[in-house]
Amino acid sequence: MSHSPQERPLPVIAVVGPTGSGKSDLGVSLALALDGEVINADALQFYRGMDIGTAKINVEERKGVPHHLLDTMDVTQEASVADFQEECRAAIMDIHSRGKRAILVGGSGLYVRAALDVLEFPGTDPALRKRLEGECEAHGLAPLRARLEEVDPVSAARLGDARRVIRALEVHGLTGRPFSSFMPQREYFQPSVQIGLSVDREELRERLAVRVHRMVDAGLQQEVERLDALGLRHGKTASRALGYSQFLKVLDGHMEVEAAVEETIVATRQFARRQLTWFRGDPRITWLDWQDSELLAKAVASANGTQSSG
Template identity: 70%
Template structure:
């Protein structure tokens, strides 16, 4: 693909929606039409070797479209939204420099927002956090919450668990700013259009069940076994991935394959519901019926009319 004048003027594109709705396929189709390159925005697809259980498209199914930010972590590493923001924006800049259109594809809502929106990440300080954790252990959470109510009443009202209260006090101590001042706004970092795949929930439920069974048939248990030798259990992010946490229990003899598959299906359905709730809250998304006979045309039209640069 080579860049063109019109491609340079198109906005940043994001294809979003619940797992199993066909985002990857739509992203590729738009890339062909718009001189695009795909940027992964699925947190679990960052991991090398986590292929079957994340429905990662094999290279041969990417139809020659460049894909970025896949296979960038090993399973021991923790995924970071702040690092993703840095990496994704650099990739966006590089794609633009080639005259092509960046197309984010994925259902990890916070990662999508990190790439798209004005989203500032407050710093951390391990020593400050450790001291606050010690105070919490010695004096109880009420004292810390009272302190937070003085310096950041908005956060004190919003935050429920002790860990988040400690984090809010840590941020205030480091920056002098209330943690609530870092809350994201729905303001694009650069012109963008989001295309959301609108699904039939009952059809999606059955599709997700079928997909999990196909993953099991394709060797998900063997994939988990292989990753276990590479430190999967030590990964704070990867070990919690749908399917992987369940099949670790198969390896441990706690569950049968059927039990792990059933739990994975239930967990995946719950995850899809949470994704829909997340994306429905963003009024900027252009929703398109996932099964529409002219899905790609409608999505392209939304891109060209919804956010083309002057």
């Protein structure tokens, strides 16, 4: 018996894993196999012109599959998880309303969780924050921490630095709720399936080094130069991106190209390790071998499986 979409919504599919593991290609293959459309969940691929250094999938590689939330921002803008959550959920609703499958692809862990999980973002109050910062400067962190212990002992035990203690007090002042009550549970916002690409770490290390060298050969320095003219170094998020921050130093004469390449390789490997740690912490992910000859068939089976909310 067939269900109407209202009775049984199609699960959102998310393809996750470390940088360089083949997420973009699998996302396209899944979209072709399942009549789907891809939503980008890589924070740096929102930026127009940041193509080489983010390994952004080009038009040819998309094979006609519509891609959403790619190239939506200028390099001077700051990416916001809360904005992404709103835009991503709107894109999912749009895709599903047309009877297609929504396939989220990306390695930015917090962005993936913001899209998939029940996760609220409390607002900000600049005046309140300024007042708290002033108190911290005048009297030190101890009185603020004592106040946080009273209203939110969970956060007080968990947060160390002044910036986060102030943020927790700001949220409590703003909402009347402890900051810790906004901490995400692993609970899907709507039925979802997460597919993780499991990698051979040694092979990934090698692949990432080759990949950085290829980016440089493809003109990463020229890309950084072009974006610098558009305000790259004034963009908080974009200017810190792997490869981009290193090649800004090259442009400034503070670093040789070879050193920038090496630093980018080291930083990219560290980033991949952090991504693996993040995603390994989520027991709901179905892990598939990145080099399995049956990868697509297994991914399709997972996407059509019985995993849903919870």
